[in-house]
Amino acid sequence: MTPKKFDYYAPTSINEALQLLEEKEESKVLAGGQSLLALMKLRLAAPAALVDITKLQGLSYxxxxxxxxxxxxxxxxxxxxxxxxxxxxxxxxxxxxxxxxxxxxxxxxxxxxxxxxxxxxxxxxxxxxxxxxxxxxxxxxxxxxxxxxxxxxxxxxxxxxxxxxxxxxxxxNLPPMSGTAYIKHSRREGDFAIVSTGVVCTMGQQNVCKDVKIALGAVGPKPLRATASEEYLKGKTLDEKTIAEAAEKGVEGADPPSDIHGSREYRLDMIKVFIRRTTKLALSRVK
Ligand SMILES: Cc1cc2nc3c(=O)[nH]c(=O)nc-3n(C[C@H](O)[C@H](O)[C@H](O)COP(=O)(O)OP(=O)(O)OC[C@H]3O[C@@H](n4cnc5c(N)ncnc54)[C@H](O)[C@@H]3O)c2cc1C
CATH class of the missing domain: 3.30.465.10 (Uridine Diphospho-n-acetylenolpyruvylglucosamine Reductase; domain 3)
Incomplete structure (x- = not known):
């Protein structure tokens, strides 16, 4: 399909871009176009005007x-x-x-x-x-x-x-003794995630977890924090057992959909698997 008719603007300053957004009704910012243009071609989005910000200098660094x-x-x-x-x-x-x-x-x-x-x-x-x-x-x-x-x-x-x-x-900046990791679970390389997990942990002496943040993707309307897992891990020695126990708590608050890529039950199981794997990967990168 082709998009509905729209006006196109390519401002060269951020002030000009902001003015266009304010003045033009139903306008939208265009960046790489990798999501917006696909939506427009499917007519799931039909902005009256696109304000292309890729001509603005100094926003890539x-x-x-x-x-x-x-x-x-x-x-x-x-x-x-x-x-x-x-x-x-x-x-x-x-x-x-x-x-x-x-x-x-x-x-x-x-x-x-x-x-x-x-x-x-x-x-x-x-x-x-x-x-x-x-x-x-x-x-x-x-x-x-x-x-x-x-x-x-x-x-x-x-x-x-x-x-x-x-x-x-x-x-x-993360404190010393921090490690970070993200793992995406998808059927094929390049597919969107069925479940994904990001972990940022900061360790203290004797492998005790000082702080940890665990985020989950594709299991709710927005990226979620697995706060029950985080709270469980803080102050504990991170080992197979505590990480596995924390992973079990990762499903609290998650509300995954069922679709052709995986059922809700499958995704709930995968949350546990990937919290475990991603936490271990983050831990292995602590420096
Ligand atoms: C075939 C295909 C496969 C993909 N696979 C994946 C994948 O596996 N994982 C993944 O994460 N993504 C995937 N994407 C999406 C890709 O990451 C897009 O680059 C991204 O989602 C949108 O970035 P963009 O710069 O193209 O934004 P655009 O498409 O230009 O804009 C997206 C939205 O953000 C708004 N916007 C953009 N920039 C700004 C800004 N600076 N300020 C205000 N509003 C702004 C636009 O108005 C629009 O609403 C895929 C896309 C395609 C087409």
Whole structure:
């Protein structure tokens, strides 16, 4: 199918882009187009105008700032996959980016677009939830910074306003002795997740868990935190037994769908399996 007729704008400054979004009714931001254009071709979305932000300079970067890593919203998945700072400080994002679709999609799709699209089965939103990333939203009246827990609101829904643009994603530096990992469970390479898990853990002396964040993808309307598993692990020595017990608690709060890729019961089982595997992988990366 072809999309419905729409107007196209390619602003060259963020202020111009914000003005267009405010002025044009039923307009939408266009980034890599890997989700939005597919929806438009299927006529599941029919914006009257597209505001293409890919001509804006300075929104594709990965840089270390004081206390955090800043990733520009237009940074494509492929750059995240191959960035040395990310590989060393936040390998969870490499795990997630590597598993997105195929190379063509990773060349064009952006981290900002993936976050704003907010597909609960998408890879980066789950990893960003485990990292409790902060989202920098620019509007005509200034900037606001929203944590992941508030950014992802519901199925394909975020807290970003119609006339706002996500400009940057911030990841706070992790304390020493931290490890991160993400595992996607899908039938074929490049498919969307049936279940996915992201884990960020910080360890103390004698293998005692000081802090842990566990995020689940594809098992609810938005990326979820497995808070019962997290609470169980904090202060405990991490070994086969405690990790397995924590994984059992991972299903609390999850509400997975049944579809052609897997039943609800199968997904509930897989949550336990993948919390276990991902926690062990994160633990093996503690440094
Ligand atoms: C065949 C196929 C397979 C895929 N497989 C996977 C997969 O396995 N895992 C996965 O995670 N993803 C997958 N994707 C989706 C892919 O990751 C997209 O890149 C991503 O979801 C959207 O990024 P984008 O830059 O293309 O955004 P777009 O499609 O341009 O935009 C998506 C939405 O976000 C909004 N938006 C974009 N950027 C901003 C911004 N900076 N500020 C405000 N709003 C913004 C747009 O208005 C739109 O609503 C797949 C896509 C395709 C086509």
């Amino acid at each position: 990965i840089k270390e700032e004081k206390g955090y890593l800043a990733i520009g919203a237009l940074t494509v998945h492929d750059l995240i996959e191959h960035d040395e700072i990310i590989a060393s400080k936040f390998p969870i994002l490499v795990d997630a980016a590597t598993k997105i679709g195929d190379q063509q999609i990773r060349n064009r799709g952006t981290i900002g677009g993936s976050a704003c699209h907010a597909d609960p089965a998408a890879d980066l939103p789950t990893a960003l939830t485990a990292l409790n990333a902060s989202f920098v939203l620019r509007g005509r009246n200034g900037e606001r910074i929203v944590p992941a827990t508030d950014f992802f609101v519901d199925l394909f829904m975020t807290s970003i306003g119609h006339d706002e643009i996500l400009t940057e994603i911030r990841l706070s």
